[in-house]
Amino acid sequence: MKIENRVVGDVHILDCSGKITLGEGTMAIRNTVRELLKNGNKKIILNLADVNYIDSSGIGELVSSYTTVTNSGGSLRLLNLTKKIHELLAITKLLTVFPVYDDEHTALSSF
């Protein structure tokens, strides 16, 4: 699991790649998001285009990040869901929760 943080204006885009599974992957997202919030960065996009595997703990971590950011007065968007992540979110009704985008420009303009 690797996360690269790009900054566009006041938005932080986290380019995630690899596996988001119980343990290392979920902790990486959790720590990165909390660090951004701690430094007052409240507009966050999780770019999941290069995530090749996610389990239920990874889905749970996306939910947890969303609620943490929202409860801190910020906004979190999901960008470039893979087909499998889309399916996992759809069948658990989480597509009704997350703001989801499939192009970066639109995601950036949504804040």
Place this chain on the structure above:
Amino acid sequence: MNIDRNRIEVRIGSALEYLDLVQALTDSITDFMGFDDDSAHWIGMSVRESVTNAIQHGNKLDQSKRVDICFEVARDYLDISVKDQGNGFRIENLPNPLDPENLLKPSGRGIFYIRSFMDEVEFIPHTQGGMEVRMMKKVPFNSAVKETEI
């Protein structure tokens, strides 16, 4: 690991480090059986979720307790059993992750996913202790399994 014709049995300790090993074995079996990529992915995820539950919630990460995983490779189905040495649970007592009050909970979706992606799933509490999850996936009609190897 013991391979006896069409049964492959693995016994692991209760450590999450074994998850990738079990996943790799599952991927090899589904590839051998000719499952399409999507089915293979969801079978692999279902096994991973079951073993994670067995280690984390069943055996509560107690390294002295084991998880037994058995793959039964048949011509037209793959049957998988994951058994822990925990206290078990009643499936009907698990919260529904689709209920509005549970939607934003960070956990509780693993079994829902298993039931969504496998053709049959059973949860069997054993009277002598331990919980067994049995799940089955039918092999696609045009599977590439070599009959001589089954």
